[in-house]
Each structure stands twice: as structure tokens, then as C-alpha cells.
Amino acid sequence: MGKPNGFLDYQRQARPERDPVKRIEDWKVYTLHLDEKELKQQGARCMDCGVPTCHTGTMLNGMTSGCPVHHLIPEWNDLVYQGQWKEALKCEHERNNFPEFTGMACPAPCEGSCVLGINEPPVAIRSIELEIIEKGFKEGWVKPEPPDIRTDKKVAVIGSGPAGLACSAQLNKAGHNVTVFERHDRVGGLLTYGIPEMKLPYYVVERRVNLLKAEGITFVTNTEIGKDYPMSTLQSEFDAVILCGGATKPRDLQVEGRELKGIHYAMDFLHANTKSLLDSKLENGDYISAKDKDVIVIGGGDTGTDCLATSVRHKCKSLTQFDIYEKKGDVRPDDNPWPQWPVIHRVEYGQKEAAAIFGEDPRAYAVMTTKFVGDENGHVKEVHTIDVETTMSEDGRxxxxxxxxxEKVWPAQLVLLAIGFSGPEEGFLQNLAVERDERSNVKAEYETYKTNIKGIFAAGDMRRGQSLIVWAINEGRGAARECDRYLMGETRLP
Structure with missing residues (x-):
């Protein structure tokens, strides 16, 4: 590497954040940029570790370790240190079609498995990744690259989330004629309507989609397969179909009072907010407002954090996030060794914002909801809870x-359920004779992506269940490779 002792000379510095009190007054990105000198120093911290594990992309103890798209991380870290930004961009795009998406919204399992992270703060990989692609756009290096030769094959991709976009991008590179079907009015799937503007702005998604359009991909929005467009027609008109519809069926909380008004799935809350924001800057009022309400977010994950950040910007009255698990420690427990994803206490952007406004971290740990209580109008007014202790049985449950x-009673006029997803929505799958696994996901082997129906493939969350953006990109690229092999008898796609 360019500076073998860089990890000794420089401290970790990730992208700085805007003041929480100020940033909640708008919907702009909550992070700032590092300057070029700082980025070179961060690249220099990559320590030429010999056997890097940052790009392994494996599952350890049920969690992702390393980068699933096998990013050439040490290579582009060194190129940034050397000031060779254009080469770093080429290196970055070699394995990842959309480094701007992962640079903004991926939890960075690469950093969790960084060798330096064994006993020092890991390399700020995600921050460097994002700045490479942003510099590429700024300098005009990222341009449409349509294929030189077209085949006569037509492929339909259902779903325009990260798996569908990655799949369509790769198939288009192979020269196939690709049409992407999206049921919503904007392309991007959960990239657009599941991740708030201050975390992943729509202009970032739209910028990439416009490039894909310029490269020859056709996008059909406001079209739900099975409802607006029969699946049988799709199969007859296209040579292959790839299912990338995600796993967006929300997990429910079946307790007394669940039918009360004011209790919503987190994704309904986030989707409506983003659509109204993009359509009218929230002026049309067509969203679920948290203004002046006591808000309870049930669920301790990233989606719950996004609900916190959105509710704070609505000017909620109070804000609490229930986490059914106990508060984690600041260092890895003994049963969570490197290079596993570190199971430690983290304070994310939404919690920082809530703490800045209300004076304390909004989370309540080891809390289980027992019932909801409503007022005379059938609207929720209270959430009843009890503390719980979680242990593991001999069989691992x-x-x-x-x-x-x-027992405790919490005032609440708005409750948001952010407890994950239970699988794909039925939709067109209900009438399609595609095999499903025990979790209701479309059944297709990893690395082959073939369903039981000839010419139909599946990738992303619809195949593997709820997962990370970076896994969706991995699977979208893989499904494109196998679809190309099916169509042509061989493939050059990676």
C-alpha cells in the first residue's frame, strides 16, 4: 500500500454530521463531506493486511461479515491515497453497480470485518466509497455506456429495488432488451419509498435511473404484475422473467387493541411521507403526521430509526422506541468475535436527533407490548408494556x-410497527405456480436463481428474505449472469 504505517499516523474519521438540532428543520442529507486531504488520510489507514476480510461477503453466526459484492476495497483505498480518483472509480464499479446507494444506506459489514478493527477503529470504508462515486459524478466521469451490440432477447424484471436495478443493468450490458416493471409511480422500490430523504435522497436514485434509461433500459411504472399486467402475458412476450419484488409483507403485532386507529406499519408511514414530500413538499397533507403526538415506535432496527427521524421532523410531542432486547455493551461480547458483525450498542442518526430535542436517547430496552388501549373514538391513546428477559434454549430458540x-403505561396517539417483514406480498405469486420455501420466499438456489418454472428466475429479498441492499445487488448481478447463460448458452457476466 502507499503508506504502510498510515493506520498508525491517522485516526478514523467518517463523514461528519450536521448539527442534529438544525438538520431536523429540513429533509436534506444529514451528513457532510470530507475534503480530499482527509479522504487520502483515511485511504492511507488501509493497512495492507495481507489477507483482507473486508470483501469476503459471508454469513457468520447469522450475520453478514464483509462485503457481499466483494468490493475491491484495499485497491480503491490505496488509489484514493495516491490521488488516482478516476482509477478508484473504475475499481469501485467493477463489483458494484451502485456504490452511491451502498455508500449512503448500507450498514457497512465491510467495516465490521476490517482487520484493523480487531483492536483499533476500522477504516472508514463506507465514507471513502461514497466520496469516490460522488467525485465521479461531479467530474463527469460517470456517463451512459450502452452496449455496442444488441441481442434479440427480451427480459422482464419485476421490481425496481436494488436487486431489480442491478439485474437490469447487467443484462443490459450483455445486450439484452430489458424492461423493468414497477408498481409505484417512481422507480427505486424501497430505495425510494422505504429509506427517508435525509438518508438516501431521491435525486440520488433518479440520477442513476436516468443513466440506466440512457443505456437503453425501459422502465414501466404504475404497473402491478398480476393486476395491471397479467403474468401469463408477461411470460409469452418475454424470453425470461426475473422476480425481484422484494419481501415487503410487514410483520404484525397481534395483541389486544391492534385494530385501533393510529396504529400503522412503519413502511406505510415512511412511504406516504416520502411520496407527499416529493409530490408537494408535504403541502398536500397526504401522509401520516406525527405532529404534536406522543409517538411510540415498536422495533429497534434501522426502519425504526428512520421512523424516529421522520417523526422528529414532523415536530412530534414525545418519542419512544421499544427494543425487545437488552441494551448491548460498547465492546464485542466473548461469543461475538471478529470478523463477525459486531453486536454492540450504537447510536444512529435518528436517536441522536431525538436525544437533541427531548434530552435523552428515545429507546426503552427489554420491553414487550402487551396491549393497546383506545379512546371513545376508537383511536389509540395508550400502549401497555412489561419488561422481559430473553434467554436461549438448548435448541437455540x-x-x-x-x-x-x-408493567407500564405509555401515552400514545401514534404507534408505528417496525418489527420486520415476513416475506413477499402475495400479488402475482398467488396465481403463479412457482415453488415457495418454508418462509414463503420464492424458492431458487443461491448462485443459480432458477425457479421451478423454466425461464423464471428470482433474486434479492423475494428469494432470500429481508436483507441488506448490498445482498440485493449481489443477487441481482448473479441472477443476470444465470439468465444470460440461459438465454445464450454461455455468459461473460461476472
Whole structure:
């Protein structure tokens, strides 16, 4: 590497954040940029570790370790240190079609498995990744690259999330005629309507989609397969179909009072907010407002954090996030060794914002909801909880024990359920004779992506279940490769 002792000379510096009190007054990106000198120093921290694990992309103890798209991380870190930004961009695009998406919204499992991270803060990989692609756009290096030769093959991709976009980009590179079907009015899937503007702005998605259009990909929006466009017609008109519809069926909380008004799935809350924001800057009022309400977010993951950040910007009255697990420690526990994803306490952007406004971290740990209570109009007014202790049984199942005497009542006029997803929505799958696995996902082997129906492939969350953006890109690229092999008898796609 360019500076073998860089990790000794420089401290980790990720992208700085805007002041939480100020940034909640708008919907702009909450992070700032590092300057070129700082980025070179961060690239210099990559320590020529010999056997890098940042790009392994494996599952360890049920969690992702390293980068699933096998990013050439040490290579582009060194190129940034050397000031060779254009070469770094080429290196970055070799494995990842959309480094701007992962640079903004990926939890960075690459950093969790960084060798330097064994006993020092890891390399700021995600920050460097994002700045490379942003510099590429700024300098005009990122341009449409349509294929030189077209085949006569037509491929339909259902879903325009990260898996569908990656799949369509790769198939288009192979020269096939690709049409992407999206049921919503804008392209991007959960990139657009599942991740808030301050975390992943729509202009970033739209900028890439416009490039894909210029390269020859056709996007058909406001079209739901099975409803607006029969699946049988799709199969007859296209040589292959790839299912990338995601796993967007929300997991419900079946407790007393669930039918009350004011209790919503997190994605309904986030989707409506983003659509109204993009359509009218929230002026049309067509969204679920948290203004002046006591808000309870049930679920301790990233989606719950996004609900916090959105509610704060609505000017909610109070804000609490329930996490059913106990508060984690600041260092790895003994049963969570490197290079596993570090299971430690983190304070994300939404929690920082809530703490800046209300004076404390909004999370309540080891709390389980027991019932909802409504007012005379059938609207939720209270959430009842009890503290729980979670242990593991001999067969590896989680067992939760309620702790008597810890019952509590919380005021709430808005409750947001952010407890994950249970699989793909039925939609067109209901009438399609495609095999499903025990979790209701479309059944297709990893690395082959073939369903039981000839010419139909599946990739991303629809195949593997709820997962990371970077896994969706991995699977979209893989499904494109196998579809190309099916269509042509061989493939040159990676």
C-alpha cells in the first residue's frame, strides 16, 4: 500500500454530521463531506493486511461479515491515497453497480470485518466509497455506456429495488432488451419509498435511473404484475422473467387493541411521507403526521430509526422506541468475535436527533407490548408494556420471560410497527405456480436463481428474505449472469 504505517499516523474519521438540532428543520442529507486531504488520510489507514476480510461477503453466526459484492476495497483505498480518483472509480464499479446507494444506506459489514478493527477503529470504508462515486459524478466521469451490440432477447424484471436495478443493468450490458416493471409511480422500490430523504435522497436514485434509461433500459411504472399486467402475458412476450419484488409483507403485532386507529406499519408511514414530500413538499397533507403526538415506535432496527427521524421532523410531542432486547455493551461480547458483525450498542442518526430535542436517547430496552388501549373514538391513546428477559434454549430458540411488577403505561396517539417483514406480498405469486420455501420466499438456489418454472428466475429479498441492499445487488448481478447463460448458452457476466 502507499503508506504502510498510515493506520498508525491517522485516526478514523467518517463523514461528519450536521448539527442534529438544525438538520431536523429540513429533509436534506444529514451528513457532510470530507475534503480530499482527509479522504487520502483515511485511504492511507488501509493497512495492507495481507489477507483482507473486508470483501469476503459471508454469513457468520447469522450475520453478514464483509462485503457481499466483494468490493475491491484495499485497491480503491490505496488509489484514493495516491490521488488516482478516476482509477478508484473504475475499481469501485467493477463489483458494484451502485456504490452511491451502498455508500449512503448500507450498514457497512465491510467495516465490521476490517482487520484493523480487531483492536483499533476500522477504516472508514463506507465514507471513502461514497466520496469516490460522488467525485465521479461531479467530474463527469460517470456517463451512459450502452452496449455496442444488441441481442434479440427480451427480459422482464419485476421490481425496481436494488436487486431489480442491478439485474437490469447487467443484462443490459450483455445486450439484452430489458424492461423493468414497477408498481409505484417512481422507480427505486424501497430505495425510494422505504429509506427517508435525509438518508438516501431521491435525486440520488433518479440520477442513476436516468443513466440506466440512457443505456437503453425501459422502465414501466404504475404497473402491478398480476393486476395491471397479467403474468401469463408477461411470460409469452418475454424470453425470461426475473422476480425481484422484494419481501415487503410487514410483520404484525397481534395483541389486544391492534385494530385501533393510529396504529400503522412503519413502511406505510415512511412511504406516504416520502411520496407527499416529493409530490408537494408535504403541502398536500397526504401522509401520516406525527405532529404534536406522543409517538411510540415498536422495533429497534434501522426502519425504526428512520421512523424516529421522520417523526422528529414532523415536530412530534414525545418519542419512544421499544427494543425487545437488552441494551448491548460498547465492546464485542466473548461469543461475538471478529470478523463477525459486531453486536454492540450504537447510536444512529435518528436517536441522536431525538436525544437533541427531548434530552435523552428515545429507546426503552427489554420491553414487550402487551396491549393497546383506545379512546371513545376508537383511536389509540395508550400502549401497555412489561419488561422481559430473553434467554436461549438448548435448541437455540429465544425464550422470553416476563418480569412481574414491571408493567407500564405509555401515552400514545401514534404507534408505528417496525418489527420486520415476513416475506413477499402475495400479488402475482398467488396465481403463479412457482415453488415457495418454508418462509414463503420464492424458492431458487443461491448462485443459480432458477425457479421451478423454466425461464423464471428470482433474486434479492423475494428469494432470500429481508436483507441488506448490498445482498440485493449481489443477487441481482448473479441472477443476470444465470439468465444470460440461459438465454445464450454461455455468459461473460461476472
Amino acid at each position: 429465544r425464550v422470553r420471560k416476563e418480569i412481574p411488577g414491571t
